[in-house]
Amino acid sequence: MRGKIIQALAGFYDVECEGVIYRTRARGNFRKKGKTPYVGDLVEFSAENPQEGYILAIHERKNALVRPPIVNVDQAVVIMSAREPDFNANLLDRFLVLLEYKDIHPIIYISKMDLLEDEEVLLAYAAVYEAMGYPFITQMSDLLPYLKDKITVFMGQTGVGKSTLLNKIAPDLALETGEISDSLGRGRHTTRMVKLYHVHGGLIADTPGFSALDYEVKTAPDLNSAFVDIEKVSANCKFRSCTHTHEPACAVKSAAEAGEIAAFRYDDYLQLLSEIENRRETYKKVLKRK
Missing domain, CATH: 3.40.50.300 (P-loop containing nucleotide triphosphate hydrolases)
Known part of the structure; x- marks a missing residue:
């Protein structure tokens, strides 16, 4: 059978299939492969009754x-x-x-x-x-x-x-x-x-509230892509690898100065870029000590 995990709690996974909720566990081979089912997963499972089933396979995820x-x-x-x-x-x-x-x-x-x-x-x-x-x-x-x-x-x-x-x-x-x-x-x-x-x-x-946000974007190109207003303009930058900080003929800096990109958005981009670069430098220093 195929269904969607709608709740995960204490090693049990509630899978919904055609309007019925099945309480399942994950097969041991998932642990051996380092895989964990999550809420939202589309899975293949078997169940003799709604209270006793096993997840057999996890379909490919589009995001996590x-x-x-x-x-x-x-x-x-x-x-x-x-x-x-x-x-x-x-x-x-x-x-x-x-x-x-x-x-x-x-x-x-x-x-x-x-x-x-x-x-x-x-x-x-x-x-x-x-x-x-x-x-x-x-x-x-x-x-x-x-x-x-x-x-x-x-x-x-x-x-x-x-x-x-x-x-x-x-x-x-x-x-x-x-x-x-x-x-x-x-x-x-x-x-x-x-x-x-x-x-x-x-x-x-x-979902849980956040006092701080786990930040997963680790490169300048990924940050550029995640700022949709900046990405749109960055196609006109002279250099493909432009970070929009010091490079000449930067379309993003020009757009920010002209008010075509909101000043607070450009400032936030620069702040996040600085955080990415600082983390990279910290990582390099840690590697040198080893």
Whole structure:
């Protein structure tokens, strides 16, 4: 039989096949090969009854997230709050870079709009991101149509209200929520496992909040590709290996100076490029000591 893993917990994998959920385990040869089934995997399995089955094979994945451990994701709703914590374009760009690198379509959702006194600045950000093809949504009703027929991950900084939003979308889930800490200005982590839920014609996953984002983009070319606005312009750079920092006839620098690329986006690109280069230098120093 063939099905999709919708939950993984304590060595058991719940596989959905034609509307029936089968509790399965992975065959021992997966451990020998260093393979681990993940939520979202399309698998071949056998089962004598819904409570006792075995995963036999894992189909090829189109993408995979490390944290949360989930695969074959179609899109991700990146939740950023307007206030408490304040909207952070740099953190949003870090999420977008990761998602572009993983070939996962981003949808930007802004929570806590009721706490915002002046929307002008946020609307300026919205214009930039929408011009790049990213939906920039502030109302739950506008988000729901995007969920149909997709596997969607909800992600964002801790305290922005992911579980609160999901409880509004699907009250039956009754996901645990946490209060914002006044002293830390951030929320407690409330999501403890990854599970796919049937909601509004699609599958959605709540995921752990992030105090920091695991960063997987390790090269300048990959970073260039993950900034869609920069990649589009970089085709006109004089040098194919242009990093858009010091090279002559750089189309990206010219576009940033002319306002064709938003200044904050170019600054975020430079910051992330610097972090990549610093990690590379640190790695070289470690190798020399060995």
